Amino acid sequence: MDTQQFEKLLLQVQKPGRYSGGESGSIIKDKEKVDVRFAFCFPDTYEIGMSHLGMKILYSLFNSREDIWCERVFAPWTDFEAVMRENNIPLFALESRDAIKDFDFIGFTLQYEMAYTNVLNMLDLAGLPLKSADRTSLSPLVVAGGPCVCNPEPIADFIDLFFLGEGEEVDLEIIDLYKEHKKKGSTKEEFLRAAAKIEGVYVPSLYDIEYNEDNTIKSVTPKNGAPAVISKRIIKDMDKCYYPDNFVVPYIEIVHDRVVQEVFRGCIRGCRFCQAGFIYRPVREKSSDTVNRQARALCENTGYDEISLSSLSTSDYREIEPLLNKLLGWTEKSYVSLALPSLRIDNFSDELLDKIKHIRKSGLTFAPEAGTQRLRDVINKNVTEEEILNTCRTAFEGGYTAVKLYFMLGLPTETDEDLKGIADLGQKIVNEFYSMPNKPKGKSVSVSISVSTFVPKPFTPFQFEPQITKEEIHRRQEYLKSCITTRKISLSYHDSATSSLEGVFARGDRRLGAVIELAYKNGCTFDSWTECFDDEKWKKAFEDAGVSPEFYANRLRDYSEINPWDHLDYGVTKKFLIKENETAHNEKTTPNCREKCSACGAACYGEGVCFEKR
Ligand code: SF4
Missing domain, CATH: 3.30.750.200 (Transcription Regulator spoIIAA)
Structure with a gap:
């Protein structure tokens, strides 16, 4: 379809800016000169996906390599989906407008469970079979990462491989392995077997699941040399970790329209309901010099006049005061404002409050x-x-x-x-x-x-509740x-x-894969949106799937029960989670990582807060 025709179709929808591409900072390459084309898919609207830091990091990282062209894909809103289906427009990437079914990788980030039907809809709009088993050729490979991957079982039938933990290293290792296998003409199966040997890669088709009569899991059996336990990957040195010096700056308003500057990963706290607090352990900080340098480069390159410091608990950052001093050294002069989200109450010192007071009053x-x-x-x-x-x-x-x-x-x-x-x-x-x-x-x-x-979420002390x-x-x-x-x-x-x-x-x-598929076929998409969510359709899907x-x-789950995610290892041990569950029922607290190590298991990564002097 030529540009004129495309633009005419965009006039029929609410927010054409979601689909037009061409934003400042978006990366265009010559497709003949790259080896790997990667469609980075966010299974929700443009405004939400464009605000997601992980996508910004990986988009930039992949494109920093000459042999890879990574493009962005978002779930089309219902109005544009109707236009696409009516005009036989397959799901395309924003940068090239090429159909993603011809790409090497279709990579989803799974941020919340309620986006699962959107994943299926995007595969269908791309013109691909929904199930991994029905996509028999090596490409496109459908891969996924993000926090939901700590229990990816409900969506395992549709995805070829999952990345556990942080993607900066393992994603590139998989892309390199794929290049090798593409060159030698491997089958998808040969590639997947080799991929399963890379740490942090989970290939669900290589595991057989058996169930007990009471519906609980009897066993999870790896086959064809796949490991019995798959461990997540983390980046050890945050100062050396890749961070973009530019973002794609949208034409339309998005949720977080500003520089998002990551300060550290993980959390020292251990709030027992918080999955992020456990699956991103251990805490690994960037130095205040790194944070300051990265934030400044982003402001200069994007033209944004607002910085938001991002982490699970920014006031736990050990260098918060030096960082604020460094940032205030140039932001005020440059008319850049600072925002500090995720502040906790208990270490909100008078001095810090005083500094923030000068920054903004909301x-x-x-x-x-x-x-x-x-x-x-x-x-x-x-x-x-x-x-x-x-x-x-x-x-x-x-x-x-x-x-x-x-x-x-x-x-x-x-x-x-x-x-x-x-x-x-x-x-x-x-x-x-x-x-x-x-x-x-x-x-x-x-x-x-x-x-x-x-x-209740997996890998938290309340996973049994x-x-x-x-x-x-x-x-x-x-x-x-x-x-x-x-x-x-x-x-x-x-x-x-x-x-x-x-x-x-x-x-x-x-x-649950059958339920998701039935719900999707009943018309469920955008389930996290009140205006789209239809509980009746979901009820019917559960009934039809039995x-x-x-x-x-x-x-209530017994401690001894095999959970669907027990073969995945996020560092924190089940023994620790059981102990924490018991401590919770005794109404007792557990000190944070900087007060006292509680031996959660995350020290196995050999880095971060576990090795700080207390
Ligand atoms: S091993 Fe200790 S210090 Fe490290 S994350 Fe676990 S509780 Fe915190």
């Missing part, structure tokens, strides 16, 4: 996660009510008037009293504001409480609502049906 965001100290101890969120109130008071004195609090509903051992504690904490913050002797005249305080539903049912989620939401009596506090929730489904897929096994969602989500 709402304060905290994540106490639970409303009572008892439940905060259960989840190992080491913050006290006193600390929260102290921080709020300091912030109010500094001129802040809006506080945003994040909580979770349905945490293990939660009672109505814990839920009431959420409302009470909100009220205490409101009272704190009005008790200030010198509160700003004519200003009022606003506390917004955002409550998501807890979903049942998720509460949809009905119970609803009941608890209503109860919490009834506890809030002032208009100074606003409350928002996450949808209970999507949280329940997320709970099924997070800890699901391969038998699979019970409750078996996966709402059941």
Whole structure:
């Protein structure tokens, strides 16, 4: 299709900028001069995918090699999908507008379970069979990485190989192996068998799964020389790790439209509900010089005037003060503003608050996660009510008037009293504001409480716990609502049906592949979007597949049960997770990695916080 025709079609859709390509920083190569073409697919909209740091890093890294051309592909929104299907336009990459089915690799990043039907839809739009077994030629290889890969079983039938952990090294090793095999004319099977020998690569077709009569897993058996356990990969030296000095700058507004500067990977904390806190262990920091240099290069090359420092808990960065000083040394003069997300309350020092105060004045965001100290101890969120109130008071004195609090509903051992504690904490913050002797005249305080539903995730101490049912989620939401009596506090929730489904897929096994396929064929896509999500279609898919969602989500799992992800190794041992689960039920906390090592297993990587002097 020529450009004119294409542009005419784009006029029929809501946001043509999602599909036009040609943005500053996008990379165009001569396709005749590269050996490998890689379609980097984000199974959600352009605006979300373009905000994703991992995609920016790998896009730049792959394109830094002359022999690889990596292009971007996003899930077309329903309006453009209709146009594509009507006009027989196959899924294409933004840079070349070439059909991705002719590429060497189609690589998905799996950030959340609710994007699985989009993966299937993108394969279908590309004109490829959905199942790995039905795609028999060597290319295109359908590969996937990202956090959901720590339990990829529900989507294993559709993907040829998964990358476990951080992709900077292992992705290139696979591309090199592919080049070798393409040259010698290997079959897909020969390539996959060789790929499975690379650390961090999981080829699901090389594992047979057997089930017990009670539906739990009986055994996972590797075949054709595949390893019994697959270990994730990490980057050891973050100062030497590749980081882009340019981003693609979009024409249309995206979710995070700014320089995103990574500071460190991992988290020292060990909040027991947080999968990221376990699967990215151990903490590995960049030096403040590296962070400062990288951020400055990105600002200069992209023209962005805002930097956001990115990590799981930026205030735990050991060099936060020197870093802020270095950054403030040039950002103020260059009219670049700084944003610091993910701040925790407990180490939010007066000095740091003072520095941030000079940077920007917007709402304060905290994540106490639970409303009572008892439940905060259960989840190992080491913050006290006193600390929260102290921080709020300091912030109010500094001129802040809006506080945003994040909580979770349905945490293990939660009672109505814990839920009431959420409302009470909100009220205490409101009272704190009005008790200030010198509160700003004519200003009022606003506390917004955002409550998501807890979903037990693999590789966390709560991986054994049942998720509460949809009905119970609803009941608890209503109860919490009834506890809030002032208009100074606003409350928002996450949808209970999507949280329940997320709970099924997070800890699901391969038998869920049939459900995903049926749901997709029933018309499910963009399931994380309220306007697209259709619970009835999902219910029908479970019924038709003869699979019970409750078996996966709402059941207490025995410690001895073989979990669908037990053959994957993310450093943290099951023994440690069991110990942490027991400690949670004893309402006891565990010190963070810098206070005391709890021997979680991640020291096996020989790097990071595990080897810092305490
Ligand atoms: S081995 Fe110790 S220091 Fe290292 S990540 Fe685990 S608990 Fe933290």
